Amino acid sequence: MTGKQLGMSARLKISRIDLDQTLGCGQTFRWRRGADATWRGPIGDCLVTLRTSGQWLYADGDPKRKDLRARVSTYLRGADDIAEVQSELSRDPVMARGAGAVAGLRIVKMDEWECLASYALATYANVPRISLMIENLASKYGDPIAKGVHAFPSIGRMREASVAELRRCGLGYRAEYLAGICQAVDEGRLADMREMPDEELRDALLELPGVGEKVADCVSLFGFGRLGAFPIDVWMQRALLRLYGVKGSYSRLREFAAGRFGGYAGYAQEYLYYNERTLSRSGGCAFTRRGASSDRTP
DNA sequence: GCCCAGGAGTGTG
Protein backbone atom coordinates (compact mmCIF):
# COMPACT_ATOMS: atom_id res chain seq x y z
CA MET A 1 0.00 0.00 0.00
CA THR A 2 1.25 3.43 -0.87
CA GLY A 3 -0.08 6.79 0.11
CA LYS A 4 -1.85 7.87 3.19
CA GLN A 5 -4.78 5.90 4.42
CA LEU A 6 -7.58 7.91 5.88
CA GLY A 7 -8.53 5.10 8.19
CA MET A 8 -11.89 3.72 9.14
CA SER A 9 -14.14 5.85 11.23
CA ALA A 10 -16.94 4.78 13.50
CA ARG A 11 -19.57 6.80 15.31
CA LEU A 12 -20.88 5.56 18.64
CA LYS A 13 -23.30 6.76 21.23
CA ILE A 14 -21.89 6.16 24.70
CA SER A 15 -24.00 8.00 27.20
CA ARG A 16 -22.33 10.99 28.87
CA ILE A 17 -18.79 9.71 28.29
CA ASP A 18 -15.94 12.08 29.15
CA LEU A 19 -12.65 10.95 27.62
CA ASP A 20 -10.51 13.06 29.96
CA GLN A 21 -12.11 11.43 32.97
CA THR A 22 -12.14 7.92 31.52
CA LEU A 23 -8.71 7.73 29.88
CA GLY A 24 -6.86 10.24 32.02
CA CYS A 25 -7.81 9.05 35.46
CA GLY A 26 -5.03 6.49 35.83
CA GLN A 27 -6.94 3.24 35.38
CA THR A 28 -5.18 2.67 32.06
CA PHE A 29 -1.64 3.61 31.07
CA ARG A 30 -1.22 3.82 27.30
CA TRP A 31 -3.58 6.59 26.19
CA ARG A 32 -2.25 10.04 25.31
CA ARG A 33 -4.22 13.22 25.03
CA GLY A 34 -3.65 15.50 22.06
CA ALA A 35 -3.85 19.25 22.26
CA ASP A 36 -7.16 19.08 20.39
CA ALA A 37 -8.76 16.95 23.13
CA THR A 38 -8.45 13.77 21.09
CA TRP A 39 -7.14 10.63 22.78
CA ARG A 40 -4.88 8.12 21.04
CA GLY A 41 -4.05 4.64 22.22
CA PRO A 42 -3.99 0.96 21.34
CA ILE A 43 -6.90 -1.41 21.76
CA GLY A 44 -5.31 -4.79 21.16
CA ASP A 45 -3.52 -4.65 17.81
CA CYS A 46 -5.40 -1.57 16.62
CA LEU A 47 -4.32 2.01 17.21
CA VAL A 48 -7.40 4.13 17.84
CA THR A 49 -8.03 7.86 18.03
CA LEU A 50 -11.10 8.99 19.94
CA ARG A 51 -12.90 12.31 20.11
CA THR A 52 -16.30 13.45 21.26
CA SER A 53 -18.61 15.91 19.60
CA GLY A 54 -21.97 16.65 21.14
CA GLN A 55 -23.49 13.36 22.19
CA TRP A 56 -21.38 11.34 19.76
CA LEU A 57 -18.10 9.53 20.18
CA TYR A 58 -15.97 9.24 17.04
CA ALA A 59 -13.35 6.52 16.70
CA ASP A 60 -10.73 6.45 13.94
CA GLY A 61 -8.59 3.40 13.42
CA ASP A 62 -7.08 0.89 11.03
CA PRO A 63 -9.17 0.69 7.82
CA LYS A 64 -8.72 -3.10 7.80
CA ARG A 65 -10.60 -3.43 11.09
CA LYS A 66 -14.24 -4.05 10.47
CA ASP A 67 -14.92 -4.47 14.19
CA LEU A 68 -13.65 -1.09 15.28
CA ARG A 69 -17.02 -0.02 16.65
CA ALA A 70 -17.44 -3.20 18.67
CA ARG A 71 -13.92 -2.99 20.03
CA VAL A 72 -14.34 0.57 21.20
CA SER A 73 -17.75 -0.08 22.69
CA THR A 74 -16.47 -3.08 24.62
CA TYR A 75 -13.36 -1.25 25.79
CA LEU A 76 -15.34 1.72 27.08
CA ARG A 77 -18.12 -0.47 28.48
CA GLY A 78 -20.72 1.20 26.31
CA ALA A 79 -23.39 -1.21 27.56
CA ASP A 80 -23.12 -0.03 31.17
CA ASP A 81 -26.18 1.86 32.34
CA ILE A 82 -24.54 4.85 34.01
CA ALA A 83 -27.87 6.26 35.14
CA GLU A 84 -28.46 3.07 37.09
CA VAL A 85 -24.91 3.09 38.47
CA GLN A 86 -25.37 6.67 39.64
CA SER A 87 -28.78 5.94 41.07
CA GLU A 88 -27.56 2.92 43.02
CA LEU A 89 -24.47 4.68 44.36
CA SER A 90 -26.46 7.76 45.32
CA ARG A 91 -28.10 5.87 48.13
CA ASP A 92 -24.90 6.90 49.87
CA PRO A 93 -25.11 10.61 50.74
CA VAL A 94 -21.47 11.33 49.91
CA MET A 95 -21.92 9.77 46.48
CA ALA A 96 -25.23 11.52 46.00
CA ARG A 97 -23.45 14.83 46.38
CA GLY A 98 -20.51 14.27 44.08
CA ALA A 99 -21.14 11.42 41.63
CA GLY A 100 -22.81 13.65 39.07
CA ALA A 101 -19.55 15.52 38.52
CA VAL A 102 -17.84 12.31 37.36
CA ALA A 103 -20.70 10.72 35.47
CA GLY A 104 -18.55 10.80 32.34
CA LEU A 105 -16.03 8.41 33.88
CA ARG A 106 -16.41 4.85 32.70
CA ILE A 107 -14.53 1.82 33.94
CA VAL A 108 -12.53 0.45 31.02
CA LYS A 109 -12.49 -3.18 29.95
CA MET A 110 -8.85 -3.93 29.27
CA ASP A 111 -7.47 -7.12 27.81
CA GLU A 112 -7.01 -9.53 30.73
CA TRP A 113 -3.34 -10.21 30.11
CA GLU A 114 -2.43 -6.59 29.49
CA CYS A 115 -4.23 -5.63 32.67
CA LEU A 116 -2.59 -8.33 34.78
CA ALA A 117 0.92 -7.54 33.54
CA SER A 118 0.40 -3.78 33.77
CA TYR A 119 -0.86 -3.80 37.35
CA ALA A 120 1.83 -6.25 38.41
CA LEU A 121 4.21 -3.43 37.43
CA ALA A 122 2.13 -0.79 39.18
CA THR A 123 3.44 -1.48 42.68
CA TYR A 124 5.23 1.33 44.43
CA ALA A 125 5.49 3.48 41.29
CA ASN A 126 3.64 6.56 40.10
CA VAL A 127 1.46 6.58 36.99
CA PRO A 128 3.98 8.25 34.63
CA ARG A 129 6.57 5.68 35.54
CA ILE A 130 4.17 2.78 35.06
CA SER A 131 3.47 4.14 31.59
CA LEU A 132 7.19 4.30 30.90
CA MET A 133 7.76 0.67 31.93
CA ILE A 134 4.89 -0.50 29.76
CA GLU A 135 6.04 1.47 26.72
CA ASN A 136 9.54 0.07 27.15
CA LEU A 137 8.16 -3.48 27.17
CA ALA A 138 5.86 -2.83 24.23
CA SER A 139 8.54 -1.34 22.02
CA LYS A 140 10.87 -4.23 22.82
CA TYR A 141 8.50 -7.21 22.65
CA GLY A 142 5.25 -6.02 21.08
CA ASP A 143 4.28 -6.15 17.42
CA PRO A 144 4.42 -2.77 15.65
CA ILE A 145 0.91 -1.57 14.82
CA ALA A 146 1.62 2.00 13.72
CA LYS A 147 4.51 4.40 13.42
CA GLY A 148 6.18 4.41 16.82
CA VAL A 149 3.42 2.35 18.44
CA HIS A 150 3.54 -1.30 19.45
CA ALA A 151 0.84 -3.63 20.67
CA PHE A 152 1.09 -4.93 24.21
CA PRO A 153 3.35 -8.02 24.12
CA SER A 154 1.80 -11.48 24.25
CA ILE A 155 2.41 -13.79 27.20
CA GLY A 156 4.43 -16.15 25.03
CA ARG A 157 6.71 -13.47 23.70
CA MET A 158 7.37 -12.04 27.14
CA ARG A 159 7.96 -15.47 28.64
CA GLU A 160 10.98 -15.90 26.36
CA ALA A 161 12.68 -12.88 27.90
CA SER A 162 15.16 -13.34 30.73
CA VAL A 163 14.72 -11.56 34.03
CA ALA A 164 17.84 -9.50 33.34
CA GLU A 165 16.44 -8.47 29.98
CA LEU A 166 13.11 -7.46 31.52
CA ARG A 167 14.94 -5.53 34.17
CA ARG A 168 16.59 -3.46 31.46
CA CYS A 169 13.16 -2.08 30.65
CA GLY A 170 13.33 -0.23 33.95
CA LEU A 171 11.16 -2.66 35.90
CA GLY A 172 13.45 -2.91 38.91
CA TYR A 173 12.49 -5.67 41.35
CA ARG A 174 9.21 -6.13 39.43
CA ALA A 175 11.06 -8.00 36.67
CA GLU A 176 11.14 -11.22 38.68
CA TYR A 177 7.44 -10.99 39.47
CA LEU A 178 6.53 -10.46 35.84
CA ALA A 179 8.68 -13.40 34.78
CA GLY A 180 7.02 -15.56 37.41
CA ILE A 181 3.56 -14.55 36.23
CA CYS A 182 4.50 -15.42 32.64
CA GLN A 183 5.46 -18.90 33.83
CA ALA A 184 2.28 -19.41 35.84
CA VAL A 185 -0.27 -18.14 33.34
CA ASP A 186 -1.15 -18.89 29.73
CA GLU A 187 -4.11 -18.13 27.47
CA GLY A 188 -5.92 -21.24 28.65
CA ARG A 189 -5.58 -20.26 32.27
CA LEU A 190 -6.94 -16.78 31.50
CA ALA A 191 -9.88 -18.37 29.73
CA ASP A 192 -10.58 -20.48 32.82
CA MET A 193 -10.35 -17.44 35.04
CA ARG A 194 -12.99 -15.62 32.97
CA GLU A 195 -15.48 -18.28 34.03
CA MET A 196 -14.72 -18.08 37.74
CA PRO A 197 -16.99 -16.35 40.24
CA ASP A 198 -15.56 -13.15 41.72
CA GLU A 199 -14.05 -14.58 44.90
CA GLU A 200 -12.54 -17.59 43.15
CA LEU A 201 -11.00 -15.31 40.53
CA ARG A 202 -9.57 -13.10 43.24
CA ASP A 203 -8.02 -16.10 45.00
CA ALA A 204 -6.57 -17.36 41.73
CA LEU A 205 -4.95 -13.99 41.08
CA LEU A 206 -3.58 -13.87 44.62
CA GLU A 207 -1.64 -17.07 43.96
CA LEU A 208 0.49 -15.29 41.36
CA PRO A 209 3.88 -13.89 42.38
CA GLY A 210 3.81 -10.16 43.02
CA VAL A 211 0.02 -10.07 43.08
CA GLY A 212 -1.46 -8.98 46.38
CA GLU A 213 -4.94 -7.81 47.30
CA LYS A 214 -4.74 -4.43 45.62
CA VAL A 215 -3.41 -5.73 42.31
CA ALA A 216 -5.88 -8.63 42.35
CA ASP A 217 -8.75 -6.19 42.78
CA CYS A 218 -7.48 -3.93 39.97
CA VAL A 219 -7.20 -6.89 37.60
CA SER A 220 -10.64 -8.15 38.62
CA LEU A 221 -12.12 -4.73 37.92
CA PHE A 222 -10.30 -3.41 34.85
CA GLY A 223 -9.32 -6.73 33.25
CA PHE A 224 -12.13 -9.13 34.07
CA GLY A 225 -14.89 -6.55 34.37
CA ARG A 226 -15.96 -7.42 37.91
CA LEU A 227 -17.71 -4.20 38.92
CA GLY A 228 -17.91 -5.15 42.59
CA ALA A 229 -14.12 -5.09 43.01
CA PHE A 230 -12.75 -2.22 45.10
CA PRO A 231 -8.97 -1.69 44.84
CA ILE A 232 -7.46 0.23 47.75
CA ASP A 233 -4.22 2.16 47.39
CA VAL A 234 -2.83 5.11 49.32
CA TRP A 235 -5.16 7.53 47.52
CA MET A 236 -8.18 5.46 48.45
CA GLN A 237 -7.07 5.25 52.06
CA ARG A 238 -6.94 9.03 52.14
CA ALA A 239 -10.34 9.37 50.47
CA LEU A 240 -12.02 6.88 52.79
CA LEU A 241 -10.56 8.59 55.83
CA ARG A 242 -11.36 12.10 54.66
CA LEU A 243 -14.89 11.42 53.41
CA TYR A 244 -16.07 8.57 55.63
CA GLY A 245 -13.76 8.66 58.61
CA VAL A 246 -12.81 5.01 58.19
CA LYS A 247 -9.33 3.55 58.36
CA GLY A 248 -7.73 0.22 59.04
CA SER A 249 -6.57 -2.92 57.31
CA TYR A 250 -7.28 -3.72 53.68
CA SER A 251 -9.97 -6.24 54.58
CA ARG A 252 -11.68 -3.79 56.88
CA LEU A 253 -11.83 -1.07 54.23
CA ARG A 254 -12.90 -3.61 51.64
CA GLU A 255 -15.81 -4.75 53.75
CA PHE A 256 -16.82 -1.17 54.37
CA ALA A 257 -16.90 -0.52 50.62
CA ALA A 258 -18.86 -3.69 49.87
CA GLY A 259 -21.49 -2.77 52.42
CA ARG A 260 -21.68 0.84 51.36
CA PHE A 261 -21.48 0.56 47.56
CA GLY A 262 -22.60 -3.00 46.74
CA GLY A 263 -22.25 -4.38 43.24
CA TYR A 264 -21.06 -1.10 41.75
CA ALA A 265 -18.25 -0.60 44.25
CA GLY A 266 -15.78 -0.51 41.36
CA TYR A 267 -17.42 2.61 39.95
CA ALA A 268 -17.51 4.20 43.39
CA GLN A 269 -13.83 3.45 43.78
CA GLU A 270 -12.90 5.07 40.50
CA TYR A 271 -15.08 8.09 41.25
CA LEU A 272 -13.32 8.57 44.57
CA TYR A 273 -9.91 7.90 43.10
CA TYR A 274 -10.39 10.47 40.37
CA ASN A 275 -11.73 12.97 42.86
CA GLU A 276 -8.87 12.46 45.28
CA ARG A 277 -6.10 12.53 42.69
CA THR A 278 -7.30 14.99 40.11
CA LEU A 279 -10.04 17.21 41.45
CA SER A 280 -8.65 17.83 44.92
CA ARG A 281 -5.33 18.81 43.35
CA SER A 282 -7.04 21.85 41.87
CA GLY A 283 -9.12 22.49 44.96
CA GLY A 284 -12.36 21.50 43.25
CA CYS A 285 -13.51 18.45 45.17
CA ALA A 286 -16.78 17.06 43.93
CA PHE A 287 -17.17 14.86 46.99
CA THR A 288 -17.51 16.37 50.42
CA ARG A 289 -18.11 14.81 53.78
CA ARG A 290 -20.92 17.05 54.98
CA GLY A 291 -22.60 20.27 54.05
CA ALA A 292 -23.14 21.25 50.44
CA SER A 293 -19.98 23.05 49.41
CA SER A 294 -18.85 24.67 52.62
CA ASP A 295 -15.46 22.98 52.67
CA ARG A 296 -14.51 23.91 49.15
CA THR A 297 -11.66 26.30 48.71
CA PRO A 298 -13.07 29.62 47.59
C1' DG B 1 19.07 16.15 46.90
C1' DC B 2 14.63 14.88 48.67
C1' DC B 3 10.23 12.62 48.93
C1' DC B 4 6.93 9.99 46.81
C1' DA B 5 4.73 6.42 44.12
C1' DG B 6 -2.60 2.71 42.00
C1' DG B 7 2.46 -2.69 47.01
C1' DA B 8 4.08 -7.19 47.92
C1' DG B 9 6.90 -10.49 50.41
C1' DT B 10 8.96 -11.81 54.50
C1' DG B 11 9.98 -11.79 59.17
C1' DT B 12 8.74 -10.59 64.02
C1' DG B 13 6.01 -9.44 68.24
Added chain:
DNA sequence: CACACTCATGGG
Protein backbone atom coordinates in the same frame (compact mmCIF):
# COMPACT_ATOMS: atom_id res chain seq x y z
C1' DC C 1 -3.80 -10.01 63.98
C1' DA C 2 -0.49 -5.75 63.50
C1' DC C 3 3.75 -3.68 62.34
C1' DA C 4 8.64 -3.12 60.34
C1' DC C 5 11.68 -3.70 56.95
C1' DT C 6 13.24 -4.31 52.22
C1' DC C 7 12.83 -4.28 47.31
C1' DA C 8 14.78 -0.67 42.49
C1' DT C 9 14.08 3.46 40.27
C1' DG C 10 12.00 7.42 37.65
C1' DG C 11 8.92 11.63 38.47
C1' DG C 12 7.71 15.90 40.59
